[in-house]
Amino acid sequence: MKREPVISIKHLNHYYGKGALRRQILFDINLEIYSGEIVIMTGPSGSGKTTLLSLIGGLRSVQEGSLKFLGEELYRASQAKLVSLRRNIGYIFQAHNLLEFLTARQNVQMAVELNKHISQQEAIAKAEGILRAVGLGQRVNYYPDSLSGGQKQRIAIARALVNNPPLVLADEPTAALDKQSGRDVVEIMQHLAKEKGTSILLVTHDNRILDIADRIVEMEDGILVRQSHSAVERKL
Numbered sequence: 001m002k003r004e005p006v007i008s009i010k011h012l013n014h015y016y017g018k019g020a021l022r023r024q025i026l027f028d029i030n031l032e033i034y035s036g037e038i039v040i041m042t043g044p045s046g047s048g049k050t051t052l053l054s055l056i057g058g059l060r061s062v063q064e065g066s067l068k069f070l071g072e073e074l075y076r077a078s079q080a081k082l083v084s085l086r087r088n089i090g091y092i093f094q095a096h097n098l099l100e101f102l103t104a105r106q107n108v109q110m111a112v113e114l115n116k117h118i119s120q121q122e123a124i125a126k127a128e129g130i131l132r133a134v135g136l137g138q139r140v141n142y143y144p145d146s147l148s149g150g151q152k153q154r155i156a157i158a159r160a161l162v163n164n165p166p167l168v169l170a171d172e173p174t175a176a177l178d179k180q181s182g183r184d185v186v187e188i189m190q191h192l193a194k195e196k197g198t199s200i201l202l203v204t205h206d207n208r209i210l211d212i213a214d215r216i217v218e219m220e221d222g223i224l225v226r227q228s229h230s231a232v233e234r235k236l
């Protein structure tokens with residue numbers, strides 16, 4: 001039986017600008033990501049990685065080609081469909097985007113309460129549970145300001161994963177961290193993803209974390225120039 005990919009991209013092109021200023025940024029991208037796979041995307045600055053990530057995340061409209069998330073076509077999808085898609089994706093960015101006036105637990109709890117009609121007690125229990133899983137059980141009532149960069153990034157991971165999304169998108173999650181904190185952060189992501197069967201697409205310049213990937217894809221001038229085949233595809 002052929003497994004349905006979480007993400008399936010075919011002949012995707014993308015352009016910025018209008019008229020004479022219109023410039024093609026992505027060229028004929030083809031990529032599939034399967035359930036539970038960790039895919040790392042590398043490539044020089046300006047090669048189009050963030051653009052591709054934002055298209056996959058439903059943060060931009062697909063202009064040309066096909067991009068399917070769990071079998072649902074995003075090309076010509078309505079805004080309402082994109083909004084509902086975003087609920088199924090966890091986002092982790094370099095700037096962790098935590099709310100400074102909320103504690104670690106409240107930052108995570110808010111993500112739970114946005115998505116589901118569950119009681120406050122349940123939301124608190126879920127938030128505290130995942131904060132323990134990322135090693136912050138002793139810090140649930142701390143404000144981000146009083147935590148280290150690595151600890152803040154772990155809150156962002158907890159927030160991205162707390163609703164068990166099928167896909168997590170991470171853009172340079174270790175860029176602001178020292179070597180050990182960066183390593184800890186990606187190992188926590190790897191561990192939680194494998195435990196829950198979450199797929200992760202992670203953009204990075206950080207060569208020290210490439211070994212956590214099941215597959216590495218490389219972007220150059222808007223073209224996916226190299227991609228190793230995943231174990232899942234090899235088995236098909």
Ligand SMILES: Nc1ncnc2c1ncn2[C@@H]1O[C@H](COP(=O)(O)OP(=O)(O)OP(=O)(O)O)[C@@H](O)[C@H]1O
Nearest residue numbers: 016017025043044045046047048049050051052219
């Ligand atoms: N909103 C925009 N409008 C016009 N051009 C843009 C826009 N966003 C990005 N670009 C251009 O598109 C190209 C690809 O940018 P993108 O941010 O996707 O690359 P990247 O590989 O993620 O780079 P980095 O590693 O530096 O984050 C760059 O030349 C950039 O200047």
